Amino acid sequence: MIVVCIPRYMDSLMCPENQYILKIYMMDKRIIDITGMKFGRLIVESYSHSSDKKTYWNCICECGNHTVVRGDLLKGGNTKSCGCITHEPRGTAHNRKDLTGMIFGDLEVLGYAGTSNKKAQWLCVCKCGRTSIVNGNNLTTGKISSCGCSRKHKLMKDLVGQTFGRLTVVSFEYVNKHREAMWLCKCICGNESIVSGHNLLAGAVKSCGCSKRIDLIGQTFGRLTVLEFAGINNQGGVLWKCECSCGNECITSSHGMINGHTKSCGCLNKDILKSQVGNNNPNWRDDLTDEDRTEMCNKRRLMTPKYNIWRHSVFSRDEYTCQICGSRGDIQAHHIKRWANHPELRYDINNGVTLCKKCHKELHKGKRIA
Secondary structure (H helix, E strand, O other): OEOOOOOHHHHHHHOHHHHHHHHHHOOOOEOOOOOOOEEOOEEEEEEEEEEOOEEEEEEEEOOOOEEEEEHHHHHOOOOOOOOOHHHOOOOOHHHOOOOOOOEEOOEEEEEEEEEEOOEEEEEEEEOOOOEEEEEHHHHHOOOOOOOOHHHHHHHOOOOOOOEEOOEEEEEEEEEOOOOOEEEEEEEOOOOEEEEEHHHHHHOOOOOOOOOOOOOOOOOEEOOEEEEEEEEEOOOOOEEEEEEEOOOOEEEEEHHHHHOOOOOOOOHHHHHHHHHOOHHHOOOOOOOOOHHHHHHHHOHHHHOOHHHHHHHHHHHHHOOOOOOOOOOOOOEEEEEOOOOOOOHHHOOOHHHEEEEEHHHHHHHHHOOOOO
């Protein structure tokens, strides 16, 4: 269809029954009829007008609004709606590109996974087999191209099969909290140990510890006699199987035995504690009587409901008054007959008397009541 710009007084010619009159004003400018075509949400209803060598078309949007749009913007995909798309949240079905099936680096998009912060999220599977949910913008811009495995491999130099001193790297184990690659190594002596790649490459570790190990077999440390090598602990210390003079066997480090921190399987401490009973104890006090010591040893046992009832009964009977000096402050309940020697009288009110702290202390230094 060949159309020209029509003056305002010719508007009546634009009615449907007079459309054929347009052919009278044929010029060199040719316009492709796009009536009925759909562009995004817009459906072209009819030709509108031309201005500045641009053609405008009457369109209806899916939302129901009518609008006039330039033809070149429709064909170029620059205009897809009446403007309603811009008011919708990002990531909605009409406002996102379907990435399902596309591959971005090591990631293949499996499907749409919802929105987060108004941004489309996509479920992806990595070449390594792991699945992850990735922001669509990060996929299309190339910011994320794997689940993270590719970055780890780039940062980590493969040491499998290499030899460092007496150690041969068998396999990769894990990455520690310091982000160092840890490798399983086998020593010439047959032992296996896990060593960081940094220590291997720097030459800080060249064996499982056997090269620096002093043979202690047959030597005696305190009550312990070393029987055989028992391996390496997590800190790289050498462990030995030992027999104690008491007959027990234990595993301890060479560091503890050489420095004198370990002298037995534990029986030595028990024997020392048993030998420090009574007046052999370094904390023994000659100024305490047997009742004082018994009371101190049974302090927790004395603080029972039954003892508290007896104690307050004695206070109540004596009107909360010291029976020696008559004071009423800082009082204590004293057993007339000793607690240890007369268990049958421990909770007898008649075997108790109220004393102040000062008189109670002086009483234990001198003569007892009754």
